[in-house]
Amino acid sequence: MRRSCYCGEVTAEKVGEAVTLMGWVHRRRDHGGLIFVDLRDREGIVQVVFDPEHGVEAYETARRLRSEYVIAVRGEVRRRPPGTENVDLKTGEVEVPAVEALILNEARTPVFPLDDDRPVSEELRLTYRYLDLRRSSLQENLRIRHRGYQVVRAFCDRHGFIEVETPALTRSTPEGARDYLVPSRLYAGQFFALPQSPQLFKQLLMVAGFDRYFQIVKCFRDEDLRADRQPEFTQIDVEMSFVDREDVLGLMEELIAAIFREVKGVELHRPFPRLPYVEAMAIYGLDNPDVRFEMFLVEISDVCQETAFRPFAEALARGGQVKGIKVKGKAEAFSRKVIDDLTEFVKGFGAKGLAPFRMTKEGPQSPVAKFLDPATLEGITRRFDLKDGDLALVIGDSPMVVAEALGRLRVKLGYELGLIDEALIRPVWVTDFPLLEYSEEEKRYVAVHHPFTAPLDEDLSLFEGSPEKIRAKAYDLVINGQEVGGGSIRNHTREIQQKMFDALGFSSDQARQRFGFLLDALEFGTPPHGGIAFGFDRLIMLLTGAESIREVIAFPKTQRAQCLMTGAPTVVDTVQLKELRLKLDGS
RNA sequence: GGGGCCGUGGUGUAGCCUGGUUAACACGCCGGCCUGUCAAGCCGGAGAUCGCGGGUUCAAGUCCCGUCGGCCCCGCCA
Numbered sequence: 088m089r090r091s092c093y094c095g096e097v098t099a100e101k102v103g104e105a106v107t108l109m110g111w112v113h114r115r116r117d118h119g120g121l122i123f124v125d126l127r128d129r130e131g132i133v134q135v136v137f138d139p140e141h142g143v144e145a146y147e148t149a150r151r152l153r154s155e156y157v158i159a160v161r162g163e164v165r166r167r168p169p170g171t172e173n174v175d176l177k178t179g180e181v182e183v184p185a186v187e188a189l190i191l192n193e194a195r196t197p198v199f200p201l202d203d204d205r206p207v208s209e210e211l212r213l214t215y216r217y218l219d220l221r222r223s224s225l226q227e228n229l230r231i232r233h234r235g236y237q238v239v240r241a242f243c244d245r246h247g248f249i250e251v252e253t254p255a256l257t258r259s260t261p262e263g264a265r266d267y268l269v270p271s272r273l274y275a276g277q278f279f280a281l282p283q284s285p286q287l288f289k290q291l292l293m294v295a296g297f298d299r300y301f302q303i304v305k306c307f308r309d310e311d312l313r314a315d316r317q318p319e320f321t322q323i324d325v326e327m328s329f330v331d332r333e334d335v336l337g338l339m340e341e342l343i344a345a346i347f348r349e350v351k352g353v354e355l356h357r358p359f360p361r362l363p364y365v366e367a368m369a370i371y372g373l374d375n376p377d378v379r380f381e382m383f384l385v386e387i388s389d390v391c392q393e394t395a396f397r398p399f400a401e402a403l404a405r406g407g408q409v410k411g412i413k414v415k416g417k418a419e420a421f422s423r424k425v426i427d428d429l430t431e432f433v434k435g436f437g438a439k440g441l442a443p444f445r446m447t448k449e450g451p452q453s454p455v456a457k458f459l460d461p462a463t464l465e466g467i468t469r470r471f472d473l474k475d476g477d478l479a480l481v482i483g484d485s486p487m488v489v490a491e492a493l494g495r496l497r498v499k500l501g502y503e504l505g506l507i508d509e510a511l512i513r514p515v516w517v518t519d520f521p522l523l524e525y526s527e528e529e530k531r532y533v534a535v536h537h538p539f540t541a542p543l544d545e546d547l548s549l550f551e552g553s554p555e556k557i558r559a560k561a562y563d564l565v566i567n568g569q570e571v572g573g574g575s576i577r578n579h580t581r582e583i584q585q586k587m588f589d590a591l592g593f594s595s596d597q598a599r600q601r602f603g604f605l606l607d608a609l610e611f612g613t614p615p616h617g618g619i620a621f622g623f624d625r626l627i628m629l630l631t632g633a634e635s636i637r638e639v640i641a642f643p644k645t646q647r648a649q650c651l652m653t654g655a656p657t658v659v660d661t662v663q664l665k666e667l668r669l670k671l672d673g674s
Numbered sequence: 675g676g677g678g679c680c681g682u683g684g685u686g687u688a689g690c691c692u693g694g695u696u697a698a699c700a701c702g703c704c705g706g707c708c709u710g711u712c713a714a715g716c717c718g719g720a721g722a723u724c725g726c727g728g729g730u731u732c733a734a735g736u737c738c739c740g741u742c743g744g745c746c747c748c749g750c751c752a
Contacts (some may be wrong), residue, residue, distance in 0.1 A: 118715090120706035134712070154702090171710055179712090196703060199685050202713075205701080206686060210744045263752035283752080310751040435677090435748065537752045635745090646745065 088189065089158045095131020099180045101164040106183060108133065109191065111203075111221070112156045115149070122149040126160060126183075129226060133178040134167075135160050137185050145188035148232055155194035155201070161187040176512065178493055209637070215653040216642055228631045228639050234350045235627055236303060239323055242345050246338065248301040248325065253288035255281055262538060264308035267318070267375040275668035281319075282306035284620055286537060287605055289326040290577055293616040294548075294608045298328045303623060312646045314635045315540035315625055319644075323626075325574075326618030332560050332576055335617050336361070336516055339572075343514065343564065351630050353512055359564070363519040368486075372494020377568030379513045380506040382495050386410045387481065390466030402483035410489050411444075411481035412497050413471045417504060418445045418478035429496065433482060438492035442481040446473035460626070467534065497517055498568060514566045519543065522559035525588055536561040539605070540575040541617075547583070554590045564621065571626055574619025581609040628633070 110128035122137040137149035141162070152158065162183040173179035183316045198215055199207040203223045219225060243250070243265045259280035266280035282288075284306050292300045302324045309318060323342075327335060337358070344355045360378070367376050370383045391399045391409045399409045414421070421429075422445065430441040444453045444467060451468050453459075461469075471479040474551050480496065501507045522542050523532040532554055534540065542550075546557040560576035563605040578584040584606065588598040599606065627639040637643035644650050664671070 114712075114714095116711050116714050117708085118711065121709035121711080123711050123714085127710070132712095136710085138709075140709095147735085168710065171712085173712055176712085196684070200702070208681085208686085208744070210681090211685080213744085260752090264750085286752090308751060311749085314746070316751070534752050540752090638678095645743090647743085651744090 088161060088187075090159070093130035094126050095178065096132040096179060097133040097164055097178045097183060099166070102166050102181060103164065105161070105163050107159065107161045108135070108183065109159045110157070111194075112152050112154055112158060115152050117150070122146065122152075124149060124152060124158075126158070132176060134173070134176075134182040135162070135185050135188075136182050137188070141184040142186045142188070145185040148190060149185070149190040153192065153194065153196070154318045155197055156190055157192040157194065159189040159191055159225070191326075192297075206230070206668070210538045210645075210651065213637075213643070213645060216652045220641065225641075227639065228627070228633060229641060231350060231631050232627045232639055235346060235623065235630065238346050238349045239301075239303060239342065239623075242342050243299075243301040243325070245544075246299070247626075248299040249297050250302055251292055251297065251300055252302065252648075253282070253285040253304065257282050257288075262309050262534065267307045267309050270496065270667040270669055271665055283308050284322060285324055286539065289324060289618060290492060290539065290613075290616065291608055293326055293328045294611065294613045296328075298614075300324075309462055309648075312648060313560045314645070315628065317624065317636055317640060317643055318648045320636070321623040323621040323623050324618070325620065326616060328614040328616040330576075330617055332518070332562065332617065335574065335576070335619060336562060339564070339619055339621075340514070340516075342401045343626075346626065347512060347630070355512060355514060359516050361516045361518050364517055364521065364558075365519070366457060367517050368490050368494075372492075372497060373568075374491040374517055374563065375565045375568055375570045376494075376517070377498055377501060377507070377513075377517060378515050378565075379508060379511045380501050381507065382412050382414070382497050382501060384410050384412055384490070384497070385471055387467055387470050387478075390470055391463060392485070394459055394463045396442075396455055397462075397546075398442075399483035402485070402489075405485065407483060407485045408489045409481060409483040410493055411442075411471065411479045412493055412500070413473070414478040414480070414500065414504065416448075416474070416476040418476050420504075421445075429480065432493040432499065433496055436492040436495055437488040438482045438484055440482070441496075442469070442483075442494075444471070444473065444479040444481065446475055446477045448475055488539040512566060514564060517563045517565055518561070519558045521555065522546075522557040522561075522587075523554050525555055532590050534587075534591065535559065536573065536575050538591060539577045539584070540587075540600075541578045541583065542587075547586075550586050550590055560617065562617075562619070566629055568627070569625055570622070571629070572619055572621035574617065576615070576617035579609065579613045579615045581606060584609055 088107050091107045094108050094110050097106060108126055110126045112313065113125040113127035113132055116123040124135045124137065126134045126135050137146045139146040160183060162185045164181050164183055164313050167180060173354050196494050197218055199211055201218065237463050256269060256279040258270065259278065259619065262556065264283050269279040271277045271279060285621045287303055289300050304322055305319055307319050308324050312318065325339065342355055342359055347353045347355050360445050364374055367374055372384050387409060388403060388409045390520065391403065394400055402409060426443050433441050442453065442455045444451055451464055451473060456464060473479060482492050524539060525536050526533045536559055541560045543558045543560060549557045562574060563570055564572040578587060624639055628636060631639055633639050642650065642652065
């Protein structure tokens with residue numbers, strides 16, 4: 088027998104056609120003299136009827152069928168008897184009476200139900216991932232992912248980008264995430280690293296004159312995992328020559344819009360808003376703002392200038408800020424207990440406390456009111472424009488703590504109070520990130536983005552004196568509060584790259600040792616260039632609505648970075664270790 | 675490195691706080707009946723020493739300690 092079409096394609100147009108179907112037994116309904124089998128393949132489900140009148144042998148075969156048996160069935164598509172149509176199936180108007188049936192393979196009873204809607208522990212799903220992948224939601228997610236690849240490739244090709252593969256075995260670079268290392272057999276004691284990103288290679292492709300490069304590429308980072316992080320993940324990596332920031336942002340938002348349009352049918356409003364980092368921090372408290380709702384941070388440092396309330400006064404005296412967010416009209420939902428929980432929440436981000444101000448018919452109420460003079464209280468009320476039933480939540484601390492604590496609180500409340508329309512897709516470019524930040528651990532400046540990012544031209548003079556104030560030609564794409572991409576215009580002159588290395592505290596020896604090939608390349612006629620990389624998995628999460636990155640990856644790893652299906656990582660044979668001249672430190 | 679939630683037949687849960695007969699329910703599985711079901715129905719049956727180890731107790735699924743595993747978060751992720 089030869090398959091004629093997919094089960095899911097057996098629709099009313101095929102009535103009267105002889106079909107041969109192959110697939111899995113999704114469900115079997117045995118009525119004694121008559122057996123129904125829902126036959127499933129990747130395109131869907133069709134009902135097969137086993138009636139001794141159409142095929143005695145087929146009927147006898149059907150009695151032996153069990154869930155997930157793989158079978159072949161031949162029959163002529165017919166309209167179902169009136170009243171027995173199934174509107175839930177796209178094949179529900181028809182059925183296939185089996186004339187002949189063949190068991191191609193038997194199957195053990197599945198270890199968990201493959202119907203989609205029933206909950207199954209993720210541990211089991213990952214152990215038997217090949218069964219999990221039969222379920223319609225993962226089939227759907229991976230097909231959306233496939234659409235994503237195709238749209239990216241078509242778009243990039245149409246816009247003159249050349250797809251180039253870069254090495255997976257490369258050299259370890261300092262800075263950035265922990266590397267996955269691969270020992271070299273031929274050079275005992277030496278290691279390759281798997282790339283955290285193809286950053287340097289794509290820049291060198293610009294040096295080589297490819298002008299526009301892209302790649303859909305695996306990257307590896309040996310860091311702890313989250314719901315949106317896997318040790319190996321996929322980037323859409325892009326680099327362009329002779330461009331400035333606006334060229335990159337303009338074209339890349341077209342790419343993102345194309346993805347959402349062609350995969351999800353959603354038209355994104357362009358141009359995407361641009362939000363300088365400083366503003367994002369001031370208004371949203373985070374550099375990955377969720378702009379689907381307001382509840383902006385409000386600064387009240389000035390009205391608290393004279394306050395005797397110690398936490399605010401001390402914060403201000405140390406150069407800090409007092410800021411808050413307003414919850415409109417829901418003050419009654421915030422009991423003492425709720426406020427205590429929120430206080431614990433913000434303490435997790437370094438805040439020492441959370442001061443609530445409630446507006447009632449009798450005027451503003453707050454446990455800290457007694458420490459405030461009437462003018463300050465009045466100022467706070469007016470600044471937040473507090474009406475009856477409103478609540479303001481206020482933190483006084485260093486600017487970083489105030490921003491993060493309130494920023495996270497804002498997002499938490501946004502979700503919990505239902506202020507976020509989860510159907511919205513709201514992209515925003517965050518721009519002008521700081522180039523450098525001081526690392527207390529390392530006692531030196533480190534790159535906020537990466538060491539090849541170019542500073543804003545007008546900030547170049549700040550290398551002497553206040554490097555932390557230099558803004559970078561760097562940008563992130565944030566969608567619904569999720570960072571989905573980031574990039575920058577790169578340094579294309581040796582001089583500025585050297586200034587950067589100097590600021591990072593690399594000696595010229597260190598710089599030469601680590602990035603010598605790049606420094607050399609910069610001396611051979613490097614064009615101005617810049618680019619971006621998008622987290623492909625995160626984009627697919629947005630396209631599918633998945634809450635975990637594991638739902639958009641065929642064979643993901645657990646939070647502890649193991650593969651439950653293959654058991655990787657594993658110990659290896661001592662022979663292999665010996666070849667690599669590796670000895671394990673028994674401890 | 676730290677904090678939190680979870681682990682009970684094949685699956686999903688209840689029971690655990692407040693220790694005490696035979697560990698309950700649904701689905702699945704096995705068998706029987708059944709010619710229009712589609713989460714088919716009806717009848718019957720099998721199946722768990724409660725993740726693992728230790729402790730407390732006359733007695734532990736239940737309390738305590740440790741450990742393993744899954745998930746979420748902080749740190750980390752240029």
